[in-house]
């Protein structure tokens with residue numbers, strides 16, 4: 041016992057000593073980098089996806105001593121913004137963590153804003169879903185009661201994360217599985233850790249064959265705090281709102297959401313060991329790849345996947361942050377994700393990273409023209425629509441990595457999307473045609489100074505909220521999801537006509553869609569629902585009509601109220617009451633040319649008609665005999 045204690049103390053001291061001698065990460069800025077400079081940086085093995093920030097000052101990077109040496113050797117000029125990044129992160133976290141915990145508790149009482157789908161016409165939402173929301177500001181997501189910050193600069197350690205998964209299961213055993221080994225062959229990480237997944241669904245311990253599946257992963261790069269913390273926030277939010285929020289209840293009942301919160305648990309454990317207060321900068325796994333300085337051993341798991349592995353934007357140098365390994369899928373951590381993925385049929389995947397404020401999607405490791413020539417469908421239309429909706433409020437830049445940053449081959453997204461036929465480098469893709477993203481969770485450009493791999497703890501929940509829309513929509517889009525669009529004016533001018541709606545099918549799982557319209561106000565004498573819509577293809581919008589007749593006694597400005605409900609095969613997606621107003625174009629009419637003033641009740645003068653008309657032959661006047669005398673009083 042003593043021996044074990046002593047050796048673990050020694051190990052600890054040793055790690056701390058290594059750490060203090062190698063405070064070797066700096067935040068630097070390269071002013072106005074040219075395209076050539078960016079390409080050179082990429083060729084040097086710098087990661088330009090997760091930690092690169094481009095702002096008005098230039099390109100900001102967080103680099104190790106080794107990397108800086110390479111930048112210097114190429115004659116690229118830079119300024120150092122933060123000399124000792126680990127210390128900076130740890131000091132900031134230590135200073136702000138107590139306040140952040142306090143603020144988080146205070147936020148747990150905030151209110152939930154309601155969604156709407158037509159600013160003028162929706163009077164009451166009966167069954168809401170966030171995809172329909174079209175307010176000016178993002179929904180004010182109430183902080184889940186159980187969401188909390190971790191001990192490591194606000195981030196959970198490996199053991200704290202696993203304890204959270206256990207707590208979720210103990211509080212919500214009917215909708216979240218026991219944490220389970222993600223490897224179908226019980227493979228472990230290099231250092232022998234189990235990679236866990238959980239499933240959120242009804243019947244959570246069973247994989248129900250017909251339920252659409254969505255996958256979320258985090259901590260592939262083990263210093264990217266928000267890639268884990270946003271998932272914990274989202275998971276608690278779903279669990280706590282199941283049963284009270286009908287859309288979340290339906291989502292959980294009819295779909296399966298899978299989470300691998302920590303892909304690279306060895307890397308995270310290492311960061312905990314060397315920088316227990318946060319600020320550890322181990323990104324890769326813990327493979328010994330040579331005489332590297334602290335944090336720079338290892339293989340970049342997000343460059344170790346098969347499809348177009350080694351095609352560019354990854355390094356052959358063992359100490360580089362983007363070292364891809366000697367062959368694809370050389371690492372147990374990437375093998376575990378591969379095998380888990382192949383065991384399922386995920387429709388959409390969000391492989392979370394941080395902190396570039398971007399929504400990157402495959403393909404990122406190969407020139408689009410090469411894929412087009414090979415007949416690979418890059419699904420850009422679907423990505424464009426989904427990205428637009430997912431980033432509507434957080435304003436993340438979006439697109440394929442090749443456009444947003446630089447080529448980075450061997451990444452998870454490309455392999456998950458890729459066909460089962462190998463390209464010019466690497467191996468085949470998964471052959472599942474799954475749409476996959478890398479959300480780069482950040483605090484937004486306005487909070488750049490508080491952001492970073494280890495964001496200010498005060499910002500961790502904000503960053504998590506910024507990911508909520510993308511997380512929810514990934515689930516909706518995986519399933520039988522459609523949106524309803526009200527295409528009719530709020531003014532109804534005729535006693536009969538059509539209420540027109542658009543049904544926009546945005547899901548990846550086939551379904552019929554039914555729009556049911558039901559009268560509420562008694563001035564509607566008939567209202568017919570459109571027919572069931574079948575065979576819709578993703579992104580298709582069909583316009584449908586609901587013919588109506590109004591009671592002839594309806595008065596101008598009377599409210600016409602009815603209910604709309606959009607359903608898929610599983611049940612309601614959205615339901616709301618709609619109010620229109622009867623505003624006939626002609627309120628009343630009378631022809632004085634024929635009738636004179638016989639239809640009018642005259643008072644206060646001698647009303648009649650005159651031939652002095654603006655148009656036609658007669659006009660109505662209160663002095664038919666001619667002009668008044670001067671200075672005459674009339675009432």
Ligand SMILES: [Zn+2]
Nearest residue numbers: 090261393394
């Ligand atoms: Zn990353």
